[in-house]
Amino acid sequence: MANATTELTYNSKIEGDIVPTTIDSAINWLRNNSMWPMPMGLACCAIELMAAASSRYDIARFGAEVMRFSPRQSDCMIVAGTVTYKMAPIVRRIYDQMAAPKWVIAMGACASSGGMYRSYATLQGVDRIIPVDVYVSGCPPRPEALLDALMKLQDKVKRERSGSKLLSA
Amino acid sequence: MTTDVDITNAVRQQFPSAAPRASLDCPAFNIPAGEAIALLRHLRDAQGYDFLMDVTGIDWSAEKSPRFTVVWHLYSSAKHVYVRVAADCASDGEPAMPTATGLWAGADWHEREAYDMLGIKFTGHPDLRRILMWEGYPYFPLRKEFPLAGLPTELDDPEISEETKTGVISAPMAGGPFVATPGEPMSDAEPRAKDEAWNEQNEKPE
Numbered sequence: 001m002a003n004a005t006t007e008l009t010y011n012s013k014i015e016g017d018i019v020p021t022t023i024d025s026a027i028n029w030l031r032n033n034s035m036w037p038m039p040m041g042l043a044c045c046a047i048e049l050m051a052a053a054s055s056r057y058d059i060a061r062f063g064a065e066v067m068r069f070s071p072r073q074s075d076c077m078i079v080a081g082t083v084t085y086k087m088a089p090i091v092r093r094i095y096d097q098m099a100a101p102k103w104v105i106a107m108g109a110c111a112s113s114g115g116m117y118r119s120y121a122t123l124q125g126v127d128r129i130i131p132v133d134v135y136v137s138g139c140p141p142r143p144e145a146l147l148d149a150l151m152k153l154q155d156k157v158k159r160e161r162s163g164s165k166l167l168s169a
Numbered sequence: 170m171t172t173d174v175d176i177t178n179a180v181r182q183q184f185p186s187a188a189p190r191a192s193l194d195c196p197a198f199n200i201p202a203g204e205a206i207a208l209l210r211h212l213r214d215a216q217g218y219d220f221l222m223d224v225t226g227i228d229w230s231a232e233k234s235p236r237f238t239v240v241w242h243l244y245s246s247a248k249h250v251y252v253r254v255a256a257d258c259a260s261d262g263e264p265a266m267p268t269a270t271g272l273w274a275g276a277d278w279h280e281r282e283a284y285d286m287l288g289i290k291f292t293g294h295p296d297l298r299r300i301l302m303w304e305g306y307p308y309f310p311l312r313k314e315f316p317l318a319g320l321p322t323e324l325d326d327p328e329i330s331e332e333t334k335t336g337v338i339s340a341p342m343a344g345g346p347f348v349a350t351p352g353e354p355m356s357d358a359e360p361r362a363k364d365e366a367w368n369e370q371n372e373k374p375e
Binding site for chain 1: 303308310325338
């Protein structure tokens with residue numbers, strides 16, 4: 001029976017260095033809380049992406065504040081903006097350069113579907129060239145919507161059988 | 170906006186072939202393509218029109234001849250007035266115009282854009298490449314016969330095309346383009362009032 005003096009947390013004096021868990025939850029815990037974004041800022045959505053990173057919305061609360069401008073160091077590509085056909089091969093190449101495991105958030109109407117740009121120059125949804133995990137509606141979406149997308153992605157990652165995937169790879 | 174009333178006479182004296190062009194704002198001239206650069210040089214050096222605001226092109230559609238017109242807008246930073254010069258391209262199939270990059274270095278990117286969008290070749294341009302679309306794009310998208318949705322073609326990178334099995338497609342217009350028609354009441358004019366039940370899967374009902 002716990003009384004007022006009992007600590008309800010991990011105590012190294014009692015538990016030592018051993019934490020019983022499963023490999024899936026340990027790996028997913030690590031991945032979830034340090035999901036470093038690749039900011040693929042291509043249009044006005046990138047302004048909202050910047051707002052999401054700043055103090056009022058503070059994406060750091062979810063462990064995703066470390067915008068990496070090198071694809072080698074990032075886990076989650078946030079495609080923020082209109083992808084033109086001229087830019088599309090470059091977006092795909094950057095995605096290819098990211099180390100697995102990697103995820104993609106299509107931020108806003110343009111990245112999700114081409115948005116209002118039904119034209120000769122605009123890729124009609126970034127999912128035509130890269131696999132997308134979460135789509136965010138809005139033109140542009142508010143920073144809260146991006147935070148919600150990140151939480152949705154974290155929920156998805158939490159359910160992955162990452163340990164067995166890692167061992168079978 | 171103040172206008173330069175003397176410029177019309179001054180230009181007509183110097184260039185008898187320059188015809189006044191219909192204009193609602195600043196003085197404007199039509200000039201044969203061969204004399205265009207000489208007129209621009211005269212306006213810059215003798216008349217004080219030292220700043221090139223814009224170089225652009227017009228496609229009057231495939232039925233018209235001459236089909237393409239190049240338009241220059243000049244500004245005088247001393248007199249604070251504009252002047253417009255227009256010249257028709259001689260050929261409708263292979264439109265060409267002498268470059269103004271020798272007079273204003275800033276003409277470079279304007280001419281590249283006019284070339285990219287309309288296919289007007291500026292002869293003597295130091296670096297006439299496409300500026301908005303990629304090299305190798307087979308069309309000139311602002312020509313009248315080119316559809317807004319675009320025409321299917323390959324992506325710029327064959328390796329990515331191969332891997333993603335995708336290319337440039339005609340954009341699904343899904344009942345669009347969604348523009349309001351003028352003159353109707355708002356409830357009838359706006360796109361939402363029109364039947365938008367058709368898209369790339371479902372044919373538009375007749």
